[in-house]
Amino acid sequence: MDPSRSLSLDSLITIFSLLQEEDLLRASAVCKVLRISLMLKSPERERRADDSLSPSGLALCSKDTMALERWSFCNLWKLVSGSSLRSWKEYYLRRSHLEMKMKSGRSSCDYSCKSLRGHKGRVVGLAYLAGNDDCFDIESPSPVVCSASTDGTVKAWDLQKGVCLWTSAGRTPLQELTVDPARGVLFTSDSRGTIRSWSGVTGQEEACYDSGFSRSTLVFFSCRDSAFLGVGSPLGSLLVLSCPALSEASRHVVCDAFVLNLLCTSPDQKWIFAGSRENPDGSPKVFWTQGVCFPAEDVLDSVSLLLPCSGCCAACFLPAASARLALLHSESHSSNTSLSIFELGLSESRDLLITRLEDQANDYKHLAGGEHPQRSWEHRDMESAGEAASGGVMQSVEDALIFNRLDKLHQLCSFQVEVSHGPDVILEASSSALLFSAGNHLKVYTLRGDLMADFQDHTQPIAALCVDSFRVVTASRDLSLRVLTWRKDPVHGLSLEGRYHLLGGSLSRSRGFSAVACDYSSIVASVESLDGNDVLKAYVFDF
Numbered sequence: 001m002d003p004s005r006s007l008s009l010d011s012l013i014t015i016f017s018l019l020q021e022e023d024l025l026r027a028s029a030v031c032k033v034l035r036i037s038l039m040l041k042s043p044e045r046e047r048r049a050d051d052s053l054s055p056s057g058l059a060l061c062s063k064d065t066m067a068l069e070r071w072s073f074c075n076l077w078k079l080v081s082g083s084s085l086r087s088w089k090e091y092y093l094r095r096s097h098l099e100m101k102m103k104s105g106r107s108s109c110d111y112s113c114k115s116l117r118g119h120k121g122r123v124v125g126l127a128y129l130a131g132n133d134d135c136f137d138i139e140s141p142s143p144v145v146c147s148a149s150t151d152g153t154v155k156a157w158d159l160q161k162g163v164c165l166w167t168s169a170g171r172t173p174l175q176e177l178t179v180d181p182a183r184g185v186l187f188t189s190d191s192r193g194t195i196r197s198w199s200g201v202t203g204q205e206e207a208c209y210d211s212g213f214s215r216s217t218l219v220f221f222s223c224r225d226s227a228f229l230g231v232g233s234p235l236g237s238l239l240v241l242s243c244p245a246l247s248e249a250s251r252h253v254v255c256d257a258f259v260l261n262l263l264c265t266s267p268d269q270k271w272i273f274a275g276s277r278e279n280p281d282g283s284p285k286v287f288w289t290q291g292v293c294f295p296a297e298d299v300l301d302s303v304s305l306l307l308p309c310s311g312c313c314a315a316c317f318l319p320a321a322s323a324r325l326a327l328l329h330s331e332s333h334s335s336n337t338s339l340s341i342f343e344l345g346l347s348e349s350r351d352l353l354i355t356r357l358e359d360q361a362n363d364y365k366h367l368a369g370g371e372h373p374q375r376s377w378e379h380r381d382m383e384s385a386g387e388a389a390s391g392g393v394m395q396s397v398e399d400a401l402i403f404n405r406l407d408k409l410h411q412l413c414s415f416q417v418e419v420s421h422g423p424d425v426i427l428e429a430s431s432s433a434l435l436f437s438a439g440n441h442l443k444v445y446t447l448r449g450d451l452m453a454d455f456q457d458h459t460q461p462i463a464a465l466c467v468d469s470f471r472v473v474t475a476s477r478d479l480s481l482r483v484l485t486w487r488k489d490p491v492h493g494l495s496l497e498g499r500y501h502l503l504g505g506s507l508s509r510s511r512g513f514s515a516v517a518c519d520y521s522s523i524v525a526s527v528e529s530l531d532g533n534d535v536l537k538a539y540v541f542d543f
Contacts, residue, residue, distance in 0.1 A: 424461055
């Protein structure tokens with residue numbers, strides 16, 4: 001089967017979910033690609049058929065089926081084509097072996113721990129430049145992590161080998177770090193307000209921008225295949241820079257005179273949330289990325305939406321629904337803290353009318369070919385609209401989309417939670433659950449507000465939290481990492497199970513962990529040392 005002429009894996013699975021068992025048997029005999037696609041059972045087929053009716057040779061035990069559903073995004077073409085590439089069976093066995101080790105977490109047996117030293121200051125930023133997600137190939141290269149420090153340097157680390165790949169030139173103390181993994185670029189901000197971009201391969205500076213901000217928050221996102229950097233200022237404004245030149249695209253006020261220290265983007269990078277933890281009476285905003293990246297002067301007021309809540313201390317977008325935003329907030333006149341979920345949307349305006357007129361005019365001119373002198377007034381209007389659009393009034397259909405208005409907001413649910421309002425509160429989301437930490441508590445809620453679990457595995461406050469589709473990792477000031485994994489039960493549904501602790505050393509020489517990040521096969525965390533020279537701890541699971 002030619003990959004360029006076939007349907008995508010998701011499309012194949014959807015089609016197969018509608019077929020009966022006899023048709024599935026015939027399809028499985030066509031080629032290896034269709035046979036493998038049949039093994040990846042969709043939820044619809046799971047509801048419709050039991051194991052006794054599965055096609056011969058394709059029935060899998062429940063445990064294996066759950067694993068294959070979790071891996072349904074892997075690149076099948078790399079597994080079933082090419083003479084030097086691995087088979088699906090070997091891929092499955094390697095992946096199962098890795099997950100077994102990540103669940104057990106036995107020291108010196110399942111993973112290796114390395115201390116990455118070299119910074120002469122505090123580590124203020126930590127991010128994967130190249131990592132393995134749950135779709136990784138079994139021959140993927142070693143993960144690469146970048147760290148920024150108050151010593152003014154950025155370092156790139158090979159976690160598998162435990163060595164530093166490069167170090168940037170030392171400059172002004174750094175404050176923030178974010179990365180663009182797809183393009184291999186890093187972005188930093190320092191105490192003088194200079195924002196720089198760095199090559200992830202060589203560590204050389206590529207561009208810089210003088211913002212003049214004494215403190216800034218960074219978030220990277222893409223729009224229309226172009227890269228942009230969002231910068232939160234200490235005066236409450238959102239600055240959008242286009243990359244790689246780091247030139248200003250637009251600027252927007254969110255909360256006047258309050259530091260903008262809450263920035264996050266939706267999984268599809270269509271929305272940006274901006275708010276301040278220091279403003280108890282102010283309301284945060286949500287921006288439409290296309291509107292702030294390619295602004296039009298007459299519609300600047302329609303690219304943002306003020307959320308009907310105040311006292312926001314944490315926020316995140318839901319991975320399974322990019323237009324849904326979860327907020328942890330409390331009103332200034334009340335001591336109660338609420339967790340609310342909002343759904344965002346765009347309303348259509350004159351862009352659809354112009355686009356439809358343009359398409360109809362082009363179709364008419366193509367069919368008529370200029371050979372019909374008698375035309376109705378509708379046709380003349382449509383052709384005029386098409387000529388005007390092609391003449392420069394509307395340069396492209398994409399330009400017309402800027403006239404959408406961000407004014408749809410629906411509150412799906414809101415419920416009260418027991419949590420202290422403070423800077424140590426962290427909120428994250430999985431596909432069907434919300435997690436937040438406060439103090440040494442990790443609480444898990446369903447999207448309807450039901451408390452699923454309340455973990456108290458640490459003796460000191462949780463400083464950082466990392467969530468993905470397979471596990472949850474908490475980093476605490478007690479210098480330990482707690483690893484928990486998701487479990488799907490056919491009766492009780494999704495649950496989170498505590499597995500093991502990863503220790504970071506001695507508390508007599510440190511103040512515990514301050515940050516954590518993880519990919520599918522490794523975990524890296526920064527240890528805040530008492531001597532001011534922070535250390536990175538890397539835990540790499542063998543596969």
